[in-house]
Amino acid sequence: MTVLDFYLPHSDAVLRTGVAVAARPDDTYLWLKRFDFARLCEPVGRAIEDMRAVPRSIVEVAHQARRVPATATFLLDDAVRRGFVLLSEDPRGHIVLGAVGKLWQPRVELLPLDRAEFLSFHEAKYVKAVFGFVLKRYGTDRTTLKHESRFLATDDSARSHFRRFWPVAEPFAAFFMQRALRSLARTVDEQQEAAAAPSL
Numbered sequence: 001m002t003v004l005d006f007y008l009p010h011s012d013a014v015l016r017t018g019v020a021v022a023a024r025p026d027d028t029y030l031w032l033k034r035f036d037f038a039r040l041c042e043p044v045g046r047a048i049e050d051m052r053a054v055p056r057s058i059v060e061v062a063h064q065a066r067r068v069p070a071t072a073t074f075l076l077d078d079a080v081r082r083g084f085v086l087l088s089e090d091p092r093g094h095i096v097l098g099a100v101g102k103l104w105q106p107r108v109e110l111l112p113l114d115r116a117e118f119l120s121f122h123e124a125k126y127v128k129a130v131f132g133f134v135l136k137r138y139g140t141d142r143t144t145l146k147h148e149s150r151f152l153a154t155d156d157s158a159r160s161h162f163r164r165f166w167p168v169a170e171p172f173a174a175f176f177m178q179r180a181l182r183s184l185a186r187t188v189d190e191q192q193e194a195a196a197a198p199s200l
Contacts, residue, residue, distance in 0.1 A: 003094050004148055007087050007119070008130045011150040012159060013166050015174055018146035019181040023188050025135040028143040029091045032133055035184045038074035040176065083110030085118045087130065096132045102158070103127045103151070104165035124155040127162050145184070147177055 021028045076095060080086050085098040098118045101110045102125065113121060121128060134146045151166070153159035 002132070002134060002148070003088060003096055004130055004132045004150060007096060007098060008128060008150045008152055011152045012127075012162060013151045013170070015149040015170065015177065016147070017174060017178050017181060018144060019185045020138075021143045021145050021185045021188050022141070022192055023143060024141055025093065025137050025143045026091055028135050028145055028188070029095075031184060031188055032095070032135075032145065033076055035180070035187075036073050036075060037180055040179055040183060083112065084131075085113055085115055087115055087118065093136070094132060094134045096130060099129045099131070100126050101129075102161070103129065104161040122154055125158050126154045127158055128152045128154065145181060147181060149173070149177075 021031070023031065076097070079097060083099065083101075086096075087098045088094065088096040098113075098115075099110050100113060100118065100121055101108045104127075111121075111126070118128070129149060129151045132148050134148070136144050136146075138144055151162065153162050
């Protein structure tokens with residue numbers, strides 16, 4: 001049982017990925033909070049556009065990602081300001097965000113909900129989603145950082161829309177999150193090496 005089970009014990013789709021980070025969980029948590037997901041938009045968008053047999057709808061999303069201004073930022077705190085719900089946060093072990101919207105639409109508008117409203121939400125024609133980052137220590141100074149997203153349609157109509165959308169979107173969502181976690185781990189490695197290097 002994980003912390004995500006409290007917020008969405010059942011789901012129509014799940015996305016999981018993880019990475020090892022060369023830092024303790026409390027330090028990894030700080031790196032995660034400072035990580036700018038927007039900096040991956042251009043390279044990930046370019047990589048998706050270069051893939052063969054990519055659906056046109058995904059190509060359009062990738063093209064939009066490449067046009068994100070270089071000065072744009074998207075931290076986890078920015079996600080909350082843009083409509084995600086902070087469901088749970090523990091600097092020693094996890095961050096869980098929630099969102100409700102019609103995720104299959106080209107332009108998704110998230111419903112403005114607080115934590116209690118998210119938990120009790122059952123209105124038809126929407127998808128509830130939770131996005132969790134779970135940190136666990138292994139060894140002395142290392143952490144496994146795991147990401148899990150869960151999605152649950154609130155009725156059959158929404159489920160029908162989501163089931164057509166998800167097989168197309170899943171590979172690219174997984175690709176982005178894998179790149180994000182690997183980039184974070186690489187950044188930590190580089191900073192650790194720089195801090196350990198003798199000064200001249």
